[in-house]
Amino acid sequence: MTKQHTATPWHHAYDGVFKRNEDESNVLQGGDVNFYIASMDTGEANSIGIQEREANAAYIVKAVNNHERLVSSLRFLVDAAKTEPGMAIYKAHIEGANAVLKAVDNDS
Secondary structure (H helix, E strand, O other): OOOOOOOOOOEEEOOEEEEEOOOOOOOOHHHOOEEEEEEOOOOOOOOOOHHHHHHHHHHHHHHHHHHHHHHHHHHHHHHHHHHOHHHHHHHHHHHHHHHHHHHHHHHO
């Protein structure tokens, strides 16, 4: 069974990562139109600051929103290397791309 994640695009704010509710007439409890995926606010006194929490949320969102495109690009390069003789000079890079794709496929 493949695990399904929340559809992209994801968005971020200082307090977390969220998915916008496409149907704003379906307002969530508390009047929020966003589905929170991850909270960045730990509530701990010694927690990281707001700016670092927002930077972490932005980093997560950037990675998630670009994941499919990056994987597709790597697959294209790996496939091209199999058919294009000139790609042999990039062997180490292609092996690196294969390693990343293997890790992605094993996490699915």
